[in-house]
Amino acid sequence: xxxxxxxxxxxxxxxxxxxxxxxxxxxxxxxxxxxxxxxxxxxxxxxxxxxxxxxxxxxxxxxxxxxxxxxxxxxxxxxxxxxxxxxxxxxxxxxxxxxxxxxxxxxxxxxxxxxxxxxxxxxxxxxxxxxxxxxxxxxxxxxxxxxxxxxxxxxxxxxxxxxxxxxxxxxxxxxxxxxxxxxxxxxxxxxxxxxxxxxxxxxxxxxxxxxxxxxxxxxxxxxxxxxxxxxxxxxxxxxxxxxxxxxxxxxxxxxxxxxxxxxxxxxxxxxxxxxxxx
Amino acid sequence: xxxxxxxxxxxxxxxxxxxxxxxxxxxxxxxxxxxxxxxxxxxxxxxxxxxxxxxxxxxxxxxxxxxxxxxxxxxxxxxxxxxxxxxxxxxxxxxxxxxxxxxxxxxxxxxxxxxxxxxxxxxxxxxxxxxxxxxxxxxxxxxxxxxxxxxxxxxxxxxxxxxxxxxxxxxxxxxxxxxxxxxxxxxxxxxxxxxxxxxxxxxxxxxxxxxxxxxxxxxxxxxxxxxxxxxxxxxxxxxxxxxxxxxxxxxxxxxxxxxxxxxxxxxxxxxxxxxxxxxxxxxxxxxxxxxxxxxxxxxxxxxxxxxxxxxxxxxxxxxxxxxxxxxxxxxxxxxxxxxxxxxxxxxxxxxxxxx
Amino acid sequence: xxxxxxxxxxxxxxxxxxxxxxxxxxxxxxxxxxxxxxxxxxxxxxxxxxxxxxxxxxxxxxxxxxxxxxxxxxxxxxxxxxxxxxxxxxxxxxxxxxxxxxxxxxxxxxxxxxxxxxxxxxxxxxxxxxxxxxxxxxxxxxxxxxxxxxxxxxxxxxxxxxxxxxxxxxxxxxxxxxxxxxxxxxxxxxxxxxxxxxxxxxxxxxxxxxxxxxxxxxxxxxxxxxxxxxxxxxxxxxxxxxxxxxxxxxxxxxxxxxxxxxxxxxxxxxxxxxxxxxxxxxxxxxxxxxxxxxxxx
Numbered sequence: 001x002x003x004x005x006x007x008x009x010x011x012x013x014x015x016x017x018x019x020x021x022x023x024x025x026x027x028x029x030x031x032x033x034x035x036x037x038x039x040x041x042x043x044x045x046x047x048x049x050x051x052x053x054x055x056x057x058x059x060x061x062x063x064x065x066x067x068x069x070x071x072x073x074x075x076x077x078x079x080x081x082x083x084x085x086x087x088x089x090x091x092x093x094x095x096x097x098x099x100x101x102x103x104x105x106x107x108x109x110x111x112x113x114x115x116x117x118x119x120x121x122x123x124x125x126x127x128x129x130x131x132x133x134x135x136x137x138x139x140x141x142x143x144x145x146x147x148x149x150x151x152x153x154x155x156x157x158x159x160x161x162x163x164x165x166x167x168x169x170x171x172x173x174x175x176x177x178x179x180x181x182x183x184x185x186x187x188x189x190x191x192x193x194x195x196x197x198x199x200x201x202x203x204x205x206x207x208x209x210x211x212x213x214x215x216x217x218x219x220x221x222x223x224x225x226x227x228x229x230x231x232x233x234x235x236x237x238x239x240x241x242x243x244x245x246x247x248x249x250x251x252x253x254x255x256x257x258x259x260x261x262x263x264x265x266x267x268x269x270x271x272x273x274x275x276x277x278x
Numbered sequence: 279x280x281x282x283x284x285x286x287x288x289x290x291x292x293x294x295x296x297x298x299x300x301x302x303x304x305x306x307x308x309x310x311x312x313x314x315x316x317x318x319x320x321x322x323x324x325x326x327x328x329x330x331x332x333x334x335x336x337x338x339x340x341x342x343x344x345x346x347x348x349x350x351x352x353x354x355x356x357x358x359x360x361x362x363x364x365x366x367x368x369x370x371x372x373x374x375x376x377x378x379x380x381x382x383x384x385x386x387x388x389x390x391x392x393x394x395x396x397x398x399x400x401x402x403x404x405x406x407x408x409x410x411x412x413x414x415x416x417x418x419x420x421x422x423x424x425x426x427x428x429x430x431x432x433x434x435x436x437x438x439x440x441x442x443x444x445x446x447x448x449x450x451x452x453x454x455x456x457x458x459x460x461x462x463x464x465x466x467x468x469x470x471x472x473x474x475x476x477x478x479x480x481x482x483x484x485x486x487x488x489x490x491x492x493x494x495x496x497x498x499x500x501x502x503x504x505x506x507x508x509x510x511x512x513x514x515x516x517x518x519x520x521x522x523x524x525x526x527x528x529x530x531x532x533x534x535x536x537x538x539x540x541x542x543x544x545x546x547x548x549x550x551x552x553x554x555x556x557x558x559x560x561x562x563x564x565x566x567x568x569x570x571x572x573x574x575x576x577x578x579x580x581x582x583x584x585x586x587x588x589x590x591x592x593x594x595x596x597x598x599x600x601x602x603x604x605x606x607x608x609x610x611x612x613x614x615x616x617x618x619x620x621x622x623x624x625x626x627x628x629x630x631x632x633x
Numbered sequence: 634x635x636x637x638x639x640x641x642x643x644x645x646x647x648x649x650x651x652x653x654x655x656x657x658x659x660x661x662x663x664x665x666x667x668x669x670x671x672x673x674x675x676x677x678x679x680x681x682x683x684x685x686x687x688x689x690x691x692x693x694x695x696x697x698x699x700x701x702x703x704x705x706x707x708x709x710x711x712x713x714x715x716x717x718x719x720x721x722x723x724x725x726x727x728x729x730x731x732x733x734x735x736x737x738x739x740x741x742x743x744x745x746x747x748x749x750x751x752x753x754x755x756x757x758x759x760x761x762x763x764x765x766x767x768x769x770x771x772x773x774x775x776x777x778x779x780x781x782x783x784x785x786x787x788x789x790x791x792x793x794x795x796x797x798x799x800x801x802x803x804x805x806x807x808x809x810x811x812x813x814x815x816x817x818x819x820x821x822x823x824x825x826x827x828x829x830x831x832x833x834x835x836x837x838x839x840x841x842x843x844x845x846x847x848x849x850x851x852x853x854x855x856x857x858x859x860x861x862x863x864x865x866x867x868x869x870x871x872x873x874x875x876x877x878x879x880x881x882x883x884x885x886x887x888x889x890x891x892x893x894x895x896x897x898x899x900x901x902x903x904x905x906x907x908x909x910x911x912x913x914x915x916x917x918x919x920x921x922x923x924x925x926x927x928x929x930x
Contacts, residue, residue, distance in 0.1 A: 006735070006736035006737070007330055007331050007825075008734065008735050008736070008815070008837070009328065009329045009330070009348075009349045009822050009825075010734050010815060010818050010819065010822065010831065011828030011831060012730060012731075012828050012832070013734075013735050013820075015727075016726075016727040016728070016731040017727075017731040017737075019723075019724070019727045020724065020727050020728040020731055020732075020743075021700035023720075023724045023727075024728075024743075024746060024747065025726075025751055025770070027792075027795055027796055027797065027799060028749055028750060028799060029746070029754075030765070031761035031762060031765055031796065032749070032753070032761055033831065034761050034763055034764040034765050034770075034771060035757070035760070035764065038764055052708050066908075073865075077667075077670055079672075080663055080666050080667055081667050081671075083663060084663050084664055084667040085667075088660055088664055090661070090668075091662050092668070096668075096671050098907050098908070098911045099671070099675050099679075099907065100675070101677070101797075101806070101907055101910065102675050102679065102903060103675075104850075104853075104908075105853050105857075105902075105903035105904075105906045105907050106678075106857070106899070106900060106903040107856070107857025107858070107876075107877045107880075107896075107899045107902075107903070108755075108857070108858060108859045108877075109857075109859040109877040109878075109880050109881055109886070109896070109899075110682060110857070110877070110880065110896040110899045110900055111678060113858075113880065113881075113884050113892060113893070114678035114679075114681045114682050114685075114893075114894060115678055117681055117685060117889070118677055118678060118681055124677070124681075125673070125677070125711055141779075148674070149678070152674065154924065155669040155902060162809055181655050181656070181659075183653075183759075184813070205751055207726075209754070210752075210753065210754025210755065210756070210757070210858070210861035211754070211755075211860075212754065212755050212863075213755070213860050213863075213877070216853065217884065224881065230754050230755070230756035230860065231756075232758060232790070233754075233756050233757070234756055234863070237760065238765065240769075242763070242767070242769050243763070245760060246760070246764060249754075249756075249757045252754055252757060253753065253757060255751040256753055256754070257749075257752065259752065260745065260748065260749070260752040261745075263752075264741075264745060264748075267722050328825070329819055329822075331682060349823055350822060350823075350825050350826075350827075354823065355823070356819075356820070356823040358816050358819070360816060361817035362817050362819065362820040363817075364817055364820075364821075364834070364835055364838075365817070365838075365839060366783065366838040366839065367834075369814070369840075375821065375824055375826070375834070376824035377826055377828040379825055379827070379830045379834070380825060427820075427824070428823075428824075431824055431825060431826075452665075472905055590886050
């Protein structure tokens with residue numbers, strides 16, 4: 001191990017690296033490998049049957065569809081939040097800046113029961129919406145709402161520093177060359193923050209697809225209608241259908257890893273752009 | 279304590295950072311490792327310290343082979359380019375660090391440590407900063423504290439990596455004079471790395487010029503400046519005019535002009551010649567023999583000397599520097615024809631340039 | 634450089650002039666949207682938790698918290714965090730030390746591996762341990778033979794919690810330590826400091842805020858984790874219920890007031906976490922500023 005690394009006078013590489021690798025292997029890699037081996041031993045047909053049954057497909061559609069939509073909504077509102085926090089002064093700004101992270105910090109079960117209560121027929125917001133025929137709790141709308149809630153901080157927190165880094169001179173130059181504020185935004189600011197927006201979108205999407213706690217209380221969990229994939233995995237487990245649960249899980253895992261690689265790539269891209277710009 | 283660097287080579291991937299480098303540093307000397315950035319000088323310094331290891335070769339400290347010794351056991355003082363002061367410790371604690379981390383049986387009593395720190399801070403003339411933190415100090419002050427911290431453990435050798443690199447021009451000059459004085463007081467064998475030739479020539483007893491991982495020349499500041507061993511050294515030290523020409527019958531032919539060479543200078547064939555700006559005599563008119571015919575393009579006459587830019591033959595620019603009064607006496611101005619007679623030419627065969 | 638450091642954005646203010654200012658109505662609209670969204674999506678849920686918890690009065694609120702089941706859930710939550718956080722703390726420091734202070738091939742891959750648990754659904758985080766230690770799992774038969782219970786017991790809850798909070802400390806420390814470089818540590822080594830002395834006297838003081846930040850986030854997630862723990866717990870009341878699981882049980886039993894009373898404790902934890910986080914962010918930003926642009930120069 002020490003032979004492949006560059007010499008360093010600092011101590012402790014072997015100890016620290018050894019510990020890191022052992023701990024990583026025991027806690028993360030071996031358990032994750034269990035999904036892989038379990039999936040591989042079940043055979044193709046059983047696997048395919050498990051992951052393509054109508055109920056499972058319906059759950060994919062809901063999970064992925066609602067997550068995509070939620071992430072897109074988060075891009076819009078996240079950008080507005082980041083913009084307002086970086087550029088404007090207004091009362092309560094400090095509080096908002098701290099509380100944007102609430103969806104990170106609030107246990108998902110707590111968020112789940114709170115959202116379910118607020119948006120149910122009798123809840124403070126659900127009551128207002130009911131006369132209009134808008135139902136949120138216990139429908140796919142509820143799933144979407146919960147996913148918007150948990151995804152918001154991702155976009156805000158990736159866009160905020162990048163927006164703050166943008167030099168004012170660049171915008172002044174654009175204005176000096178005759179660009180309107182809207183043109184400056186579209187042609188100067190938006191391209192600058194696009195990688196951050198995209199990264200935030202991907203992170204919010206990845207989180208939303210796997211989300212469980214904040215969704216199940218508000219979703220209603222009707223099979224084929226408002227049942228998300230993570231819940232389906234639990235349902236299968238409770239029916240002792242370990243193979244089925246694992247098969248569905250492996251599909252989600254592969255999807256998550258691909259997203260993780262994409263996010264890492266995006267972040268590398270962002271860093272390179274900034275390194276060049278600096 | 280003396281340092282002997284024997285046949286050190288070091289490679290980073292495909293890049294040869296040091297190629298068979300050997301240098302002797304006698305006890306008590308102040309030696310500069312001079313070269314352009316990326317030439318391997320900092321790597322060499324780190325290898326001497328034990329912060330890095332060579333692929334082959336030896337580092338001999340005071341007659342003992344220290345090549346395999348860990349940096350902790352080499353007893354060197356190292357001053358980092360960016361000082362590397364401990365941010366969260368007061369200045370006094372920074373200086374005391376090396377004394378406090380010693381094993382208990384070697385450690386001084388706390389009172390002695392305090393006394394010693396005070397003495398060191400007085401030595402670098404900053405005892406009034408003892409309770410401050412590094413972030414409250416200027417660059418020059420941090421540099422001196424870094425030095426005091428390195429000296430605290432009584433190092434046998436002091437190594438400084440670009441000690442003035444991060445400072446502005448004025449502080450640099452002051453600090454470099456101060457370092458020389460300090461060295462004359464404490465006489466610890468010292469090696470410092472720099473890319474600034476002026477710094478190397480002014481401060482050191484001896485200069486080692488390094489290029490692309492190889493030693494080009496070792497010598498006193500005067501000797502490397504006046505007698506560069508290679509075209510690289512001639513070019514790197516001080517400003518210089520470079521001529522391409524041919525050597526024939528004791529003359530250097532440049533364009534249509536022929537310059538007389540000393541008997542020992544140059545063998546026949548293609549050659550490059552170096553003449554420093556202040557090593558020219560100016561004669562009005564183009565009648566002079568053994569001189570370069572040129573025309574004055576521009577004169578900057580500010581300060582003690584006049585900087586004269588001339589065009590030779592096909593338009594090659596030559597820089598000449600002359601005492602301001604001497605230049606005024608010649609009565610020349612821009613556009614005039616002059617003959618340039620070099621007092622001193624250094625000639626190298628062209629193939630030496632490639633090396 | 635500052636752009637590449639994963640600095641937690643805070644109030645990165647942006648001074649502006651007339652030429653880079655939007656019309657007043659645009660500002661008002663944008664701020665209104667943000668404030669409305671904030672009120673409906675963030676403030677309202679938080680307020681609801683406390684309002685619902687106290688709906689039946691203070692006495693009912695206290696009664697919901699002061700009973701054996703609630704106390705067991707609180708105890709298990711604290712125990713779980715007390716095991717998971719220190720373990721991940723040590724791991725985070727070791728990983729950051731080897732990654733930030735040394736050069737070796739495969740570094741980026743290692744960082745990606747460390748990030749893995751963040752991209753795995755909580756449900757799957759629980760499932761993987763069921764596959765390993767459950768009755769039908771790899772080690773299931775052996776564990777049954779020796780009468781060791783991991784799944785549907787406390788060890789499973791602890792393991793799943795360790796997994797979901799695995800990257801927190803490491804991913805805070807890695808960018809911080811990379812930004813700080815190794816010069817101070819090298820200086821300490823040259824001055825004769827031993828391995829532990831280098832760490833205690835130079836590294837630790839420089840990373841303490843980042844470390845605290847990671848620990849705060851790690852702890853919040855450890856105490857609040859629901860999905861992963863739900864899969865491995867088996868919901869045995871008084872034995873394998875953490876606070877979030879207990880909230881779920883109460884809620885599903887239509888005991889809303891009690892559910893929200895327990896939830897309010899977790900919400901308090903979230904608020905304290907955010908407050909500490911804001912505080913620590915200020916410290917780390919100041920520290921980073923010192924690295925990037927030392928004063929007095």
